[in-house]
Amino acid sequence: MTTAPLIILAAGGTGGHLFPAEALGVELMKRDLRVRLVTDSRALRYSGLFSKDMTDVVPSETVRGRSPLALARTGLMLATGTIVALNLMRRLKPAAVIGFGGYPTLPPLVAARLKGIPTVIHDANAVMGRANRLLSRRVSAIATSLPGALDKEPSLIGKTTTTGTPMRPAILAASTVPFAAPGPDDPLRVFVVGGSQGARVMSDIVPDAIGKLGLALRQRLVLTQQVRDEDMTRVRAVYDGLKIEAELAPFFTDLPTRLASNHIIVSRSGAGTVAELGAIGRPSILVPLPGAIDQDQFANAGVLADVGGAIRVVQSDFTPDRLAAELSALAADPTRLATMAAAARTVGRLDATQRLADLVMKVARLDSPA
Structure with missing residues (x-):
């Protein structure tokens, strides 16, 4: 044989x-x-x-x-x-x-x-x-x-x-889920992820940004966020105080399913993340990891941003006010969300x-x- x-x-x-x-x-x-x-x-x-x-x-x-x-x-x-x-x-x-x-x-x-x-x-x-x-x-x-x-x-x-x-089979399966933009009164699903180890900047910025959203938008928000163990208590306390429906975990084993089931992704821009957002076709706000010698994450985010599938925000500009403004603008324009999803899809292979x-x-x- x-x-x-x-x-x-x-x-x-x-x-x-x-x-x-x-x-x-x-x-x-x-x-x-x-x-x-x-x-x-x-x-x-x-x-x-x-x-x-x-x-x-x-x-x-x-x-x-x-x-x-x-x-x-x-x-x-x-x-x-x-x-x-x-x-x-x-x-x-x-x-x-x-x-x-x-x-x-x-x-x-x-x-x-x-x-x-x-x-x-x-x-x-x-x-x-x-x-x-x-x-x-x-x-x-x-x-x-x-x-x-x-x-x-x-x-x-x-x-x-x-x-x-x-692409993993789970990503290919998630890519078959069409994007459905939320209506004005529908839940707005936002997924915040920071890479395989989680990103502290997301724990530092996102909770305060959510607190700056208008009351009507906060009541619509369904939030899922990757949070490191050492940041969990303080992040959960903020969301509990805001009465936000939030699922927090240090790691998600079903990441492809979660990408497909959300309307907006807030994330770093590692190569795998950008490729998966393109394959599945989801709007995103991308915050490249600063300080890299080759600025690879900045370039990766640019691939989606250049076709209109993502908003690229350098970390020095990633403030609670900026993130709140971007989320509010996207939530108010479902047509733009659908257009971004379709644009991101053009990058996927x-x-x-x-x-x-x-x-x-x-x-x-x-x-x-x-």
Whole structure:
């Protein structure tokens, strides 16, 4: 009996990296291929396609500072991880290795390159991440989520394909739910989310903004908010005092369903969030994470804002007054909400998983299924 070819998926241990890897893994398994995940220890807390017996943890480290000691520590960990990854490649003999970004992808992709194994990197951001930039000239092919991500790197265009971001089945299911703008007296459903760890800025700003809304709008509001454990007591106290119907939790396992069931999303603008808002088609107010070297979240938010699907607010302008004004204006204009939802939808690529799987099979020199 012939063993099916193996594809190794390498991803950093955050949802933004793991969810596209999981979506691709599901599609490759449908095509009768085997898959394994190579990642760091953070990924073990996620449940999904990759069970522990399908996961290999490789030592890695993110660049956390520019001091000689910090750089030496990062270099040592990455070198150790590369040795571990080389042993994995010798033992597993994959047909290809696919990286989804984050420093934990460096050891397995470098090891694959040293072993002559075909490699692909996928980048979900509007600006390529640092780890992927380091790998970009050495891999067999590059997949991007958004057109133009490598406009400043013409030498890489020849091996770049715009596939979109692979979507989990739950996102694809949520994308079938049509957007229904609320009437003037209907409940207005607002979902506030801050990323996989929650964002303190949302706890600092949103409750005060809700307090500045007119009484009639507050009475219509149905609020769901991701709140970190350490912020929960103070946030809940504000909403209880305002008599707001609010569901608060540090994490939501059914995020796709919640995105689809709300009228306005207030969020950071990580690549995964922007891709999912595009796939599902929901209006949003996006607050890019400040301070990033590449300003990737600012660029990601711009993808939706430029087509009219989102309002981008830099964090220095994200005040209770500004947020209250934006929510009030949107609540008063259901037609604008519907237009934003439709505009966001134009950014979504629901066939991204299939497109990336096709590229992987081409690079791995595997025959497409009949």
